[in-house]
Amino acid sequence: MTDDVSPTKRAIMEATYDALHEQGYGDLTIQAIADEFEKSKSLLYYHYEDKEALLADFLEYALEEFMAEIDLQDHEPLEQLEMLIDATVPETIDEERYRVQIALLELRGQVPHTDVYRERYTEIDRMLTDRVASIIERGVESGAIRDVDVELEAELLVSTILGVQTRRLTTYAEFPIERSRAALFEHVQQRLVAAES
Structure with missing residues (x-):
């Protein structure tokens, strides 16, 4: 917190x-x-x-809470990426969290009509992408992650995570979360992990 x-x-x-x-x-x-x-x-x-002003503030608050939750500086970069995937795409979601996430998805749907929501969601996406890029960059510098286009990889991971979240919330019980999680972890292993010399 x-x-x-x-x-x-x-x-x-x-x-x-x-x-x-x-x-x-x-x-x-x-x-x-x-x-x-x-x-x-x-x-x-x-x-x-x-309500709009309050919800805009709530989005900022929720972002700060989430960023604090995934502040994993004590862990190695690859472990950080895996923990971030776990935090953003958990195996299970309880009913309370599901209902709140649905509400936030509905709120995101208001972005074309409400400037303050657009600003908040743009900030959320940018901060998450910057955090992922920072983790990947540290991994490249340490040699744990291969030399990749850091910004491109961060964009791909964040867009995939957001897509998985949206698909999961809109199809819920029908969504194959295990396959999506496996695909994300596999991408990290196959695309980012540096080859052992």
Whole structure:
């Protein structure tokens, strides 16, 4: 968890998460978030004038939480990539996480119509791609990863991960997650692992 978030903001973000879980994006209102907020409702309205502003902040908060979760500097680059795949494409998703991820997918669907969501999702994709590129670059420098086009490989991995996430959420029980995970891990092994000399 990020440490520089105020207790009030954290409480608001947790209430937003709970409301997304309960309502989904389509039925979500700022009142539904206020109902999940344990502190004064007026405090919520003081910080956010509408649902769009609150959800834009929630996306930034969720990104910071996720980036902290995958800050794996103590691990070797190849291990970091595998842990990142595990974090972004887990074997199983519980019902709560599934419902929240569906809500976030619906929110991503609003990007063509809402500038602030477009900005947030652009930032999310860029930061994730930069993180993957940084891991690959460290691997190339250490000799663990073969000399590849770092930006191209990062773009491919992130686009594949996002595609797997979307396909999984839109087909759920029918989606062959084991095959997708195996394909991602196989790509890392076959394309990125440096040949032993």
